[in-house]
Amino acid sequence: MREQLTADAGVIAGQPPRRGKAILVIAAVAAVGAVFPFLLAGEPFLLMLASYALTAAIVALSLDLLTGNTGLLSFGHAAWYGFGAYAAGLLSKTVTSDIVLLVLMTMLATAVIATLIGAVLVRQIGKTFAILTLAFSQIIFAIVFVFSGLTGGEDGLQGIPVPTFFGLQVFKPEVWFWIFYGVLVISLAFALHVRRSPLGKAWLAIRDNAERASFIGMNVNRLKLIAYSSSATLAAVAGALFVLFNGAASPDLLSWFESGKILMYVVLGGVGTLVGPILGAIAFTVAEHYVSSFTDAWLIYFGGLFVLMVIVAPGGIFGALSGIWTRGAASREAAQ
Amino acid sequence: MLAMSLALNGVVLGSILLLFSLGLTLIYGVGRVVNFAHGALFSLGAMTGVWCTQLGLPFWLTLIVAPIAVGLVGVFIDWAILARIRDRPMVDSLLLTFGLALLITGILYEFGGRTVQIMPVPGALGGVAAVGGLSLPVYRIFVSVVAIVLTVALILFLQNSRWGLRVRAANDNPEMGACLGIDRERLMHSVVGVSAGLAAAAGVAGAPIFTAYATVGDKILILAFMTVILGGLGSLRGAVVAAYVVGMIIVFGEGYFGGQAALMALFSMVMAMLINWPRGFFGEGRVE
């Protein structure tokens, strides 16, 4: 039943890593990241756009950790992104300005709360889970307004101080780019690694056939909860970094529209491909910027595109591309 | 006194919510579609009401024209879009209708939905009715009556017409419906049409209370989802009871603690409900 949504993981799981090639890939990825800010040296705005796109990419990856690994579809992932932003913002105004401490504290808080909430949510599947996550995100949204004295309510959380790293202020745009880039690359590498680990394979088992998995002794709900908590925590890290970079948080971060956008990144990119959602997020963020600069009707275009994608390419861009690639490879083989 | 007045308003909200949720339950029961675009259809109904009024249509006519127009839009949506994913897993319908919601919202933005539009109450329904020390705007009473009448009419129609028989057959068991020789495509067109029409009726009738803008349906969509979960997905009488329960919780919560706190209370209740009774009030909802 979920075949169409996630047509991929069988391919990714179980490939032995090749060490030499891996080192090459790591070196290339690091080099691209290191050089990128200098390519945009004269364009501070583009560098900022790149950082926003990377934030979106981290959030998209975090949602794919949940949806791609367990098949649970969250319509309220912005709740955790926004939660991380508000938590880190409030902590930075009251406790410390050290960026590492702030991120760690946010992670801890999110992991605890997401585990408590998730313990109830993951008992549900399919549409009920989707609806509940949407409802939960509305609650977090509501909380911002209930405690508007603390959170700034409609105006958002303002005046977040510039964070520090061992006493040094972190404010240069290229440094921020490197931070986002580094977090994204490390998260992706870790997610790919987990795919090959026993945990990743157990996730695959509960996604493909939860009944069978429970009859071989797997604790299905616990496995889902691990996915939910880690997914929420990574989203919160993205939110925390975003708010420290941006200097302010708005309740819009928590809106259901934001959740929908995150889901779109993942679906357009290809659920379960990990890389696809990242590409989807980057493409979407950049496109949003350019399209919204010449028409304010961009919601129509993206809504329409989304509808079209679900109909014609449920595997997402990445899924469609790899489908073409596989077909191409097959015909090349046939030709030989 | 406050409590009584809140209870009356709870009935008003519950009635509108009921009318709105019925469409959601219907489309889920027959087509297994969880319609995230239902809220956008509510907004579309409200905005259509505003456009009709701007064109000079009398209020009464607007109240009839807007639901029919949106109902036709619903038929078109089903024919052009939902029909493409009929045999796909349910999550695809979640995604698709979500995209649809964005699309409709985007279109409404372009046609005046960015700002809050006021829909005037006709003179005959203006004013405030005072009953035993309680006062309630006449229009709210009117809306409740309309919603209840429409709901009863729909339920009677479901129970006594050939169309209703088919809908109930498909609702109980889609395969059996197919065996009985029901043309599933045409049935779905009509169900989505009726469902969209009901959403629009709630939207246009509610517009003088809630006003009209592109995202006016978002909040009521969340409430309607809570309603169908509390009542049990696919359960009609569950939805009836749950609509009023949700209406009361929201109105009393707003009256005593503020609107956002009411939402929190509602959500906590839904979570608790799901842990203990995942099949809703009457234990007949679907959990698959």
Added chain:
Amino acid sequence: MILSVSQLTKNFGGLRAVNKVDLAIAPATIHSIIGPNGAGKTTLFNLITGSIKPVDGSVRFRDRDITGWSPQRLAKLGVARTFQRTSIYARLDVLENVALAIRSREGMTTSVWQPASAERRVRDEATDILAKVGLRGREAVLAGNLAHGYQRSLDIAIGLALNPALILMDEPLAGMSRGDRETVASLITMLRDTLGLTVVVVEHDVGMVMRLSDRITVMQHGTVIADAPPAEIRGNEAVRNAYLHGNFAQ
């Protein structure tokens, strides 16, 4: 007795699907449960394996009360099951199907870092189990691409990976070709003779069951109407009647 069921009862609506059923299963035997359609075999099976909970009665495994235990706990205890519709991971290779179950048994499903030696042990054990069920040489085949009969063998291999003492099989011969049925039947015999396992089989097909079983329980209308070795079942009047009427009435 390795498994004993007493007074087990389950209602569906007004219907007594399983009514005060007693069952005693001796270790290292093949014990079959047969009966016409609607006799309550599958319900009994699901009650024992934890898919549904009984309203009354108890299930004991060795000296432990396991009534209403979840499938997950039963698996940990060494009670395995196979499925009527073969239940394997079609998108994984054959070896990985069994390895999943081994890791689950070893409590390794949530580990993210695993030493290569541990993974090698898992794969070695999986290879051994596959050899036992006749799937040697097919380790790298995608499970979905296996022939029908081999898929059933793989289903059994996944069960074996739990190191069970008892394995319950839901219609293992259903929908099989004649050749495949022979293969599966000899596999079931092997489980008892070579591995010393207790096998409980719920089957619709009476012929094969007569040949295979040490003891047979016959059910009708939710109750046990006979419980004896195959030779006695063959001559049992009540059983013959049940099958004659059962096939027409139900």
